[in-house]
Amino acid sequence: MSLPDQKQATSPVLSVRNLTTAFNNGGIWNPVVKNVSFDVNAGETVAIVGESGSGKSVTSLSIMGLLNSKATRISGEIFLNGQNLLSLKENQLRNLRGREMAMIFQEPMTSLNPVFTIGRQISEALTCHGDISAKAAKAETLRLLDKVRIPNAASRFSDYPHQFSGGMRQRVMIAMALASRPKLLIADEPTTALDVTIQAQILDLIKTLQEEEGTSVLFITHDMGVVAETADRTVVMYRGEMVENGATADLFRQAAHPYTRALLSAVPHLGSMNGIAEPLPFPVIDMATGEKHDPIPVSRPVDMQKPVLDIRSLTTRYHITGGLLGKTTGAVHAVENVSFQLFAGETLALVGESGCGKSSIGRTIMRLANATSGEILLKDEDLLRLPAEKLRLARRNVQMIFQDPFASLNPRMSVGNAIAEPLIQHGLLSKTAAREKATALLERVGLSADIMKRYPHEFSGGQRQRIAIARALALDPKVIVADEAVSALDVSIKAQVCNLMMDLQESLGLSYLFISHDMAVVERVSHRVAVMYLGEIVEIGSRQAVFENPQHPYTRKLMAAVPVLDPARRHMKRQLQAEELRSPIRPVGYMVPERHYAEITPGHFVMQMN
Structure with missing residues (x-):
């Protein structure tokens, strides 16, 4: 040659x-x-x-x-x-x-x-x-x-x-x-x-x-x-x-x-929270000068006495039809017999790959998807069995922040009107008072009042997500479902939005259901973590227990796949199997196996493999 x-x-x-x-x-x-x-x-x-x-x-x-x-x-x-x-x-x-x-x-x-x-x-x-x-x-x-x-x-x-x-x-x-x-x-x-x-x-x-x-x-x-x-x-x-x-x-x-x-x-480092029990804000970094200010740890007490949200045996399935007569041929088992509690002032993270069912849980809680069975208790009321008018009132206490704020904000509505609209629709405030509260909410999320008349396309992604957070806060909710709320943001903007959410949690006593696939961010902001696979929770426990002592193979696989800030690994390959997440589609009459969980340490549960 x-x-x-x-x-x-x-x-x-x-x-x-x-x-x-x-x-x-x-x-x-x-x-x-x-x-x-x-x-x-x-x-x-x-x-x-x-x-x-x-x-x-x-x-x-x-x-x-x-x-x-x-x-x-x-x-x-x-x-x-x-x-x-x-x-x-x-x-x-x-x-x-x-x-x-x-x-x-x-x-x-x-x-x-x-x-x-x-x-x-x-x-x-x-x-x-x-x-x-x-x-x-x-x-x-x-x-x-x-x-x-x-x-x-x-x-x-x-x-x-x-x-x-x-x-x-x-x-x-x-x-x-x-x-x-x-x-x-x-x-x-x-x-x-x-x-x-x-x-x-x-x-x-x-x-x-x-x-x-x-x-x-x-x-x-x-x-x-x-x-x-x-x-x-x-x-x-x-x-x-x-x-x-x-x-x-x-x-x-x-x-x-x-x-x-x-x-x-x-960049958040996986493992940087080892030995730290409480969530910690991200460092404040000036992107122009590179100056870094480490966060001051703040105690965020969680009331573990009574849950604000209690999910019991929740199952959500989407039926699949086919043939000339449109008969049911199977079902997507998006959420299968899931139970957990969310307490006052707590951030519970749902993590897993796309298709694992974590977003379906959030949408089912909001009644944007219909549950097949189970209970969603909010203030001792089952959201799944409330009539339309009572559900409308109950939704004041549970709000949602979506992954793409541009898709969830009306492009024809100014941001001031978008934030004031829930207050007016629920008859809580007059138009003038609603706009005054919208101004205050924008300032609370770090935006100036003079943007009230501007439209969503005039803002950056991080600013739009702050606007979405302000809108979610308008009705003074107790629970916020954050569905991949920071996954599409640049690393510095992601840190700013996470810090904002943690500050709001401390001052307003909010509870977050934090849905994400970003393990490094989850490690930083969560009190507890639930790992999902094929519609089921395979491991749940305190953030420290799950990250420092992962027990389920799928949890370890998620953590092993996170990129590491080490150029010495440049030619290393993880050799993860090139496979898709197994299909959650099941035929008609499929019987779900009974699941058993082992308690590794107090509050840390892992599904036992058959």
């Missing part, structure tokens, strides 16, 4: 020089990426890291040539294997996409065509960039699906995107991106929306494929734990500018720029 010449071995696959991208806003060109320069060498992984609005995704889209040319102005140089992409015409650039460079997007469901099978979409990527027959394209597609660890690839060739889980859809996107063996793979937040175990599997997969194919990877992310475990070198972006660039190990050991230090300081 002949060795490559020295020039080829040392020439970067991608070389970006003084890249500046500006958007046209009312005739004015506003630069959002400013003079960015970096290289990606053969077989190397370079991470571009920064918070939302830093310009990292615009950088990747500029490289791929996917921005609207009429509204965008790009200057500088982008060399791919020595060829300047900015000098190419659109048809020339189109020929390079997929063949020489490919991209994996953050949300595969919006990237895959819902009306075509995944087999057809991957095959199309092959036939567009090469002279290959349909039969050969199918054979290569099956090979790629096997390569990205899609179980039973041959039987799933004709399935549609909606028939796959989020993690499996992302595998399909990776297979499509790798179809023509590109030299450069750009991964734009490919794991942000995934559960922690699926994220670990995808990262392992990218590492394996990189070793086998020698592909260079440009990894876009805001997760410093992912950066530590994947990147050889790291580019840090802040407000459109590159503020630091260097070897990942050096950057993590001794970051030069304050913003880099702030990003590293803001």
Whole structure:
């Protein structure tokens, strides 16, 4: 085998020089990426890291040539294997996409065509960039699906995107991106929306494929734990500018720029709460200067005498019908015989992967989903058996914060009216008094009163989530169901919102049902933790007991999958099984096995495996 010449071995696959991208806003060109320069060498992984609005995704889209040319102005140089992409015409650039460079997007469901099978979409990527027959394209597609660890690839060739889980859809996107063996793979937040175990599997997969194919990877992310475990070198972006660039190990050991230090300081570390019984606020970090102020521990007493919410043997199933007569053929066992209590001033976290039933519990408590059986006691009243008018009154005491505040806020209603509306609808205050309370609530969540007339699209994600919290507080509830309320936020905003929720809990005596898959955040904010798998609680206990002495294999699997801020683990693979969460669909007449729990320590219960 002949060795490559020295020039080829040392020439970067991608070389970006003084890249500046500006958007046209009312005739004015506003630069959002400013003079960015970096290289990606053969077989190397370079991470571009920064918070939302830093310009990292615009950088990747500029490289791929996917921005609207009429509204965008790009200057500088982008060399791919020595060829300047900015000098190419659109048809020339189109020929390079997929063949020489490919991209994996953050949300595969919006990237895959819902009306075509995944087999057809991957095959199309092959036939567009090469002279290959349909039969050969199918054979290569099956090979790629096997390569990205899609179980039973041959039987799933004709399935549609909606028939796959989020993690499996992302595998399909990776297979499509790798179809023509590109030299450069750009991964734009490919794991942000995934559960922690699926994220670990995808990262392992990218590492394996990189070793086998020698592909260079440009990894876009805001997760410093992912950066530590994947990147050889790291580019840090802040407000459109590159503020630091260097070897990942050096950057993590001794970051030069304050913003880099702030990003590293803001990441919650799993295990940082060992030996600490009470929840602890996140450190307050100035992202511009990197200054860190450790929180002052505050005692948040929990009244364990009487629960404010008592869930007894709750079961929620969604019936599946089929055939000409629409007969019931089975059911999704979303929640199966779940019992727990939530006490005054307590944060109880429900954790688990997507599909485990944790959100179904929250929606059933709010009566947004219908329970099959069980009891939900609030102030000794069973919410499941209340008539409509009494339920409406009871809902004042239980409010919900959703994962996506933009989807839960009315885009046609000003934020002032959105917060005041519950007070007016329940007849509690006049319009004037309701608006005054809305003003006070906005100030309480750290926003100014002068935003009352603005609309949801005018705010950042963190600000919208604060508005959603203010609206949830309007009726002075005793319980708040927070369904993945911080999962979509940048790390610094996530810390701010969590601290806000903890402050409100202390001052108002709130109880939180905190639904999340982020184990590091859960460890920081919770009093107790319940781990869910396939609709059932498999382990429940104090946060300290569950995190410091996990007993169930699934709990240990969740914790083992959390990224660690240690660049020394860069080439390590967790070897988690590439499997989907087992299906909760059961046939008609299915009898649920009787479950037994062992009490490990007082209040720490674990389901016994059959």
